[in-house]
Amino acid sequence: MSGDGYFANKKANDAEVPDTQDPVLLARASNATQFVNGSGKNPFAGMSSDQLSLIIYDDSGSFTTNERRAAWSESSDLEYAWRQKVVAKAIAEYNGTGKLTKFFTAALDHYKDLPAIEQAQYPNSYEAKLKGWIALDFNYKTNTAEGTGSAQDVMDKVLNLDKETFDDTSGDAA
Template sequence: MADNREGIILVVSINSNAFSGSQVSNVKASQNESLIKSQVAAENADVGSQKDNSSLSSLSLQLSESAARAAARDSSLSRKELGAKASELLSEISGDGYFANKKANDAEVPDTQDPGLLARADNAAQFVNGSGKNPFAGMSSDQLSLIIYDDSGSFTTNERRAAWSESFDQESAWRQKVVANSIAEYNGTGKLTKFFTAALEHYKDLPAIEQAQYPDSYEAKLQDWIALDFNYKTHTAEGTGSAQDVMDKVLNLDRQTFDDAGADTA
């Protein structure tokens, strides 16, 4: 195990294929409000006074409208349909689908006279082309997801790609942390129960369109493994006996492992 630590593959859990170029619960009204809460709070802090709805920033309003569209979309599609929609939308901002339209993407500007929106779109275009700062750096994962999967035209393609890039970075940082903790757990106890628990909590926190990109049995499998509390130092796991293999299967969304017809244990 120790000799292979550096070989653990860190793949983003939004979708293992999505970031190489290629869930489901309805979004509640209260969740929509939480998506803009941090942005509004920041604005209030900047001016040292409360603001009413009319003075919310353009981004806050965009996110609120995007959340409403996402809720309508998620409630109208099955999990399978939502997963397919996610793949379609991601192909517009990543891989061959993005680069095939690179010239048009870079020339795209928001249909607005708002100088703030125009400046942010320009910043996003500069960022995805290798210069400047990501205008969405530090935003919450829920807010980033709203931008990534919003095909209404409210955000330019390069803005969506910039949000996707920030989401990738945040996901990678989470994965580095969870894998390091899992190695310590395995070395200390021979188990991966805390690892499975962290993966399950992470999954449950994802918006519906991201959960839909996971195998249907992902949550049930993790719950089974958590309940099993298996020791991988004293027994084998699906014939491999390797804690690293188990972690890789979970992080890579291994289709055979998460096949509903497969075994009940890792």
């Protein structure tokens, strides 16, 4: 759906139609092709992340490549909007308190709300790292841990190459 392979097969992708006589599904596929080629509205605009993931990762042939690409575009737009919002809040949190605990909590909540297929693309240690940083409640302005754990705990994990802290093997798939 992206990269060189998509563009190498652009003509075939644009000519692809669903195996149906349903005018609604045919129109949706046509709209998706128009959208990915720069005109028209995304037929998947307004769908939830869960719905979009079902389309993006459906390789059964129920959706054309351009439909899956349009769903992927909408999903990317949702992710971008969330990131813009959470970064603005993180900057305000840091400026106000010197911490990023609410940011880490928002990132963890977002991760938990993702469909399982999306979560599987994150490093194995993602959730554990966020929980550790949340519990630490570190103040970056005063360089003090105000929660449970300590900066020494973090340093020990780094220096001892703690497996859970550095296990990023699941992030390689996709």
